Amino acid sequence: MVVxxxxxxxxxxxxxxLKVLGLGALSTxxxxxxxxxxxxxxxxxxxxxxxxRRVWLRSLASLYLELFRNVPILTQLFILYFGLTxxxxxxxxxxxxxxxxxxxxxxxxxxxFRSAINNVDRGQAEAASAIGMTRRMAxxxxxxxxxxxxxxxxxxxxxxxxxKDTSLASAAAVPELAFKARMLVSETYQTNLIYLMVAVxxxxxxxxxxxxxxxxxxxxxxxx
Amino acid sequence: xxxxxxxxPAEQPLVRIQALHKSFGRIxxxxxxxxxxxxxxxxxxxxxxxxxxxxxxRCINYLEEPTAGDIYVDNQLMGQRQVGARRVPLRDAELARxxxxxxxxxxxxxxxxxxxxxxxxxLGPLKVQGRQAxxxxxxxxxLLAKVGLHGKEQAFPDQLSGGQQQRVAIARALAMKPKLMxxxxxxxxxxxxxxxxxxxxxxxxxxxxxxxxxxxxEMRFAEQVSDQVVFMADGRIVEQGSxxxxxxxxxxxxxxxxxxxxxxx
Numbered sequence: 001m002v003v004x005x006x007x008x009x010x011x012x013x014x015x016x017x018l019k020v021l022g023l024g025a026l027s028t029x030x031x032x033x034x035x036x037x038x039x040x041x042x043x044x045x046x047x048x049x050x051x052x053r054r055v056w057l058r059s060l061a062s063l064y065l066e067l068f069r070n071v072p073i074l075t076q077l078f079i080l081y082f083g084l085t086x087x088x089x090x091x092x093x094x095x096x097x098x099x100x101x102x103x104x105x106x107x108x109x110x111x112x113f114r115s116a117i118n119n120v121d122r123g124q125a126e127a128a129s130a131i132g133m134t135r136r137m138a139x140x141x142x143x144x145x146x147x148x149x150x151x152x153x154x155x156x157x158x159x160x161x162x163x164k165d166t167s168l169a170s171a172a173a174v175p176e177l178a179f180k181a182r183m184l185v186s187e188t189y190q191t192n193l194i195y196l197m198v199a200v201x202x203x204x205x206x207x208x209x210x211x212x213x214x215x216x217x218x219x220x221x222x223x224x
Numbered sequence: 225x226x227x228x229x230x231x232x233p234a235e236q237p238l239v240r241i242q243a244l245h246k247s248f249g250r251i252x253x254x255x256x257x258x259x260x261x262x263x264x265x266x267x268x269x270x271x272x273x274x275x276x277x278x279x280x281x282r283c284i285n286y287l288e289e290p291t292a293g294d295i296y297v298d299n300q301l302m303g304q305r306q307v308g309a310r311r312v313p314l315r316d317a318e319l320a321r322x323x324x325x326x327x328x329x330x331x332x333x334x335x336x337x338x339x340x341x342x343x344x345x346x347l348g349p350l351k352v353q354g355r356q357a358x359x360x361x362x363x364x365x366x367l368l369a370k371v372g373l374h375g376k377e378q379a380f381p382d383q384l385s386g387g388q389q390q391r392v393a394i395a396r397a398l399a400m401k402p403k404l405m406x407x408x409x410x411x412x413x414x415x416x417x418x419x420x421x422x423x424x425x426x427x428x429x430x431x432x433x434x435x436x437x438x439x440x441x442e443m444r445f446a447e448q449v450s451d452q453v454v455f456m457a458d459g460r461i462v463e464q465g466s467x468x469x470x471x472x473x474x475x476x477x478x479x480x481x482x483x484x485x486x487x488x489x
Contacts, residue, residue: 123330127330130287131348133320
């Protein structure tokens with residue numbers, strides 16, 4: 001009897017959970033997309049720096065990588081969110097999270113891009129040089145279009161792990177999916193149902209991302 | 225009225241290499257090369273692998289930067305600029321401009337894998353030389369016909385045989401209207417039955433008067449096409465002369481030993 005009434009109770013709460021978690025999921029998607037954009041841009045710049053002929057640019061990029069790869073993302077988020085407050089700079093939690101995930105992701109995407117660029121046969125760049133292209137032209141017209149195909153799976157993997165990692169932002173009170181879930185749990189104690197729903201939502205979002213990655217890959221491959 | 229006739233190009237070497245050295249780390253690959261190539265001349269570089277032929281060729285268009293020595297192409301110092309008493313490396317854009325007038329054909333073709341045959345040929349003239357698309361397209365089609373690949377305009381490199389790819393690569397180089405063509409073992413990566421079609425195109429090019437420097441293992445081709453044969457070993461030029469002199473009448477034991485070894489294959 002008790003079991004049934006609990007189930008009934010949960011069923012009654014389901015629409016409410018769905019609404020709250022849905023909003024949280026939207027926030028998670030937004031956080032993921034914004035962080036990915038930051039990581040993409042900065043990661044690309046870092047990759048170019050690592051491939052540069054100038055030693056100081058290479059060292060700077062390496063330093064960045066070591067710094068951001070070897071400190072836990074949660075620690076980085078806390079430093080951005082709480083630490084900067086001490087210096088009189090208060091970032092809204094969401095902005096701090098976007099910057100944090102963006103800076104951290106840049107280090108990961110940098111390596112994805114760098115290895116993709118290195119993966120393109122050296123002969124391609126040489127042939128470009130031989131017909132009078134500058135290094136920059138060769139990179140833009142010949143190397144990067146081929147590297148992007150190689151980089152796509154790595155980018156998709158990063159996007160999926162980023163999506164899941166954004167749950168860490170709940171620790172800094174960013175109102176995303178995991179944070180909303182915790183809120184609901186403390187409000188209703190429906191731990192099982194809530195986290196089951198959260199799991200399903202993350203799963204669906206991840207699968208959608210993976211699907212998008214595959215689409216992009218096969219489109220690039222089909223068109224050579 | 226005084227009239228000074230311009231120096232006829234034929235009097236000046238198109239390529240002049242002086243005391244060229246190249247090291248990779250501690251290994252000296254070229255140990256002082258002097259070589260001149262006159263306009264219209266066809267020069268074959270032969271010799272055992274590791275003798276430095278390919279490195280020499282790649283130094284001419286500065287794909288490899290020489291460690292010491294000078295290379296002049298059409299009286300222009302490759303890769304460097306004289307500033308007072310000093311030599312400074314050319315900026316990337318200046319070097320690129322110089323390279324644009326030298327065609328190069330690679331052992332492994334190196335066609336741009338993500339572009340069609342036609343795009344491969346048109347890219348340089350369009351992006352580097354800034355020529356008109358219509359004119360470039362017309363020229364590209366004509367070049368394709370010339371290398372016997374009419375109808376392959378829209379194919380991608382991986383849809384072509386090695387011989388076809390190499391002929392496209394030759395067309396791509398010719399599209400830049402080069403004054404000099406460098407061939408780096410252009411047939412070495414080909415299946416034996418495909419070698420002939422590429423040599424045929426090179427033969428035709430030679431007959432049209434193109435200045436060519438050819439690194440090759442095809443001794444018969446070198447003998448038929450070259451004005452000058454250069455035998456290299458251990459980073460030095462051991463012997464150079466007419467094909468007859470080098471192939472039939474060499475007085476240098478090192479050359480003869482190499483030719484014997486090649487013929488035994």
